[in-house]
Amino acid sequence: MARDATSRVLCPGSIPARAGIGLRAQHHRAILDERPDVGWVEAHSENYFAAGGPQPEFLERIRAQYPLSLHGVGLSLGSTDPIDRAHLANLRRLVDRFDPGLVSEHLSWGSVGSTYFNDLLPMPYTEEALRHMVARVSEVQDALGRQLLIENVSSYLEYTCSTMAEWEFLEALAFESGCGLLLDVNNIHVSAHNHRFNARDFISRIPVKAVKEIHLAGHGRNVFGGRDILIDTHGTHVSPEVWALYEHAVRRFGNVPTLIEWDTDIPALEVLVAEARKADAVQEQVHALAA
Amino acid sequence: MPSLRELQQAFGQGLLSAGAACIAPFVVPNGIDPGARVQIYRNNVREGFLATLRAGYPVLERLVGQQYFRQLTFEYHARFPSPSGNLHHAGQRLPEFLAEKFASTEYVYFHDVSRLEWSVQEVLVAAGADRLNIARLEAVTAGDYARLVFRLHPATALVSSEFPILSIWQANQPEADERVIDLDSGAEHVLLFRTDDAVELRRLTRQEHAFLVSIDAGNTLEEVMEDTLAEGDMFDAAAGLRRYVAAGAIVDFEFENGDGA
Numbered sequence: 001m002a003r004d005a006t007s008r009v010l011c012p013g014s015i016p017a018r019a020g021i022g023l024r025a026q027h028h029r030a031i032l033d034e035r036p037d038v039g040w041v042e043a044h045s046e047n048y049f050a051a052g053g054p055q056p057e058f059l060e061r062i063r064a065q066y067p068l069s070l071h072g073v074g075l076s077l078g079s080t081d082p083i084d085r086a087h088l089a090n091l092r093r094l095v096d097r098f099d100p101g102l103v104s105e106h107l108s109w110g111s112v113g114s115t116y117f118n119d120l121l122p123m124p125y126t127e128e129a130l131r132h133m134v135a136r137v138s139e140v141q142d143a144l145g146r147q148l149l150i151e152n153v154s155s156y157l158e159y160t161c162s163t164m165a166e167w168e169f170l171e172a173l174a175f176e177s178g179c180g181l182l183l184d185v186n187n188i189h190v191s192a193h194n195h196r197f198n199a200r201d202f203i204s205r206i207p208v209k210a211v212k213e214i215h216l217a218g219h220g221r222n223v224f225g226g227r228d229i230l231i232d233t234h235g236t237h238v239s240p241e242v243w244a245l246y247e248h249a250v251r252r253f254g255n256v257p258t259l260i261e262w263d264t265d266i267p268a269l270e271v272l273v274a275e276a277r278k279a280d281a282v283q284e285q286v287h288a289l290a291a
Numbered sequence: 292m293p294s295l296r297e298l299q300q301a302f303g304q305g306l307l308s309a310g311a312a313c314i315a316p317f318v319v320p321n322g323i324d325p326g327a328r329v330q331i332y333r334n335n336v337r338e339g340f341l342a343t344l345r346a347g348y349p350v351l352e353r354l355v356g357q358q359y360f361r362q363l364t365f366e367y368h369a370r371f372p373s374p375s376g377n378l379h380h381a382g383q384r385l386p387e388f389l390a391e392k393f394a395s396t397e398y399v400y401f402h403d404v405s406r407l408e409w410s411v412q413e414v415l416v417a418a419g420a421d422r423l424n425i426a427r428l429e430a431v432t433a434g435d436y437a438r439l440v441f442r443l444h445p446a447t448a449l450v451s452s453e454f455p456i457l458s459i460w461q462a463n464q465p466e467a468d469e470r471v472i473d474l475d476s477g478a479e480h481v482l483l484f485r486t487d488d489a490v491e492l493r494r495l496t497r498q499e500h501a502f503l504v505s506i507d508a509g510n511t512l513e514e515v516m517e518d519t520l521a522e523g524d525m526f527d528a529a530a531g532l533r534r535y536v537a538a539g540a541i542v543d544f545e546f547e548n549g550d551g552a
Contacts, residue, residue: 087377112300119335
């Protein structure tokens, strides 16, 4: 399995403005065997932190065929604990080795007092939190020597101390840190339902130039205290409401690299590819109407 | 207004304990009890942790059953929450937890089974190394054999137990035929090493195990043979070396005083 790192061949790195799919270990072989017609793939950074073995080896082979985006879920950017230097060093190593077109993380926190929850916990939208996030995003961008994209998360609660809207926070974060935005349209839909705001208003407030990537995924529905709450499961097809919101987003932001995410109850590769085709079709349709 | 730090500490407490009293005052109800909102996150955290442990400890889960595995995982999580943003490390202390929980019970072997399963996980992600060219070894002159120091591949592990852990592991693979393992059937020693994209487990005799453990400790071949012969009368070192070089478990050597070879 050992291979000379200098002899590897990567395909061009920039992410095309079309649909890609989330890369999951179950599909490694199928992607190499079938070479599906998708524009790019996105890997969860932490899944490839291994020093050796099959995971990074597969990623190297897949990267030779597709542009790659690295999407982190574990950096705990919004946490008030210091950034985990070893985690950041692993990310840096991955970025250096695989030359991804995009690198992203979340507007969230996931640890306190060195205890990790491995979840995307919501930030309060306060001046203090904004200052903190700007400093943390800048720290990571400096460490990686490149721009980071920050994704809005689904949330199930809001804090009484928030003094601004989520979109205001994202806009200020992008402006002050120079980061780009990864707009998760499913997350906007989920949070809009849960917190009773208008998803289209949210999208219309996001600065067009900041959006470098869009995520699409499926969600579930649960009842809590007599009210239904949408849960971001990444375990099913993109819902019709989210497709409609995506079309609205494409009208505003133009054709943006769009990712189909599916992390639980992972289906056969062709199901993901079919969802990606659908996203491509939405972009083509909006583009044709605008022309 | 709480500081960001205070808010995260209160939320963290609410995620690890059953109550959400500390965080509830800072959550907008908006038609739903703040405790129920925190509960959604608590479920997500616990289910994510459980999914990771299920992936890493499938044999243990089969041994104890899905329901008890779930309970064990939540107990373990309360005691040893995840130490990293990388979930790979979540199950690292499960063997230690099981050793304490089942000490002096008939389930004391769970500890050794979990050590074996953790080693599988570690071997899968360890660094790679080039194979040793056997011709290099064959070129060493007989006078230098005693001071040879071998190096194991980073992706190898040695696990030893007074219980038949490899037999238990094999009998609990998804494709295995159902059979009963006698817990008193004796000690088993296992070498784990990585093949292309999987981990292979190989049964070792007590002597082979002593041989590899001594190599792994950085001893010279002379010291390795002393340790090995302490476990039995005869041992064919040349055959042993050939076998483990061929398996890719021994990947390098040097001489005791640090000369490269």
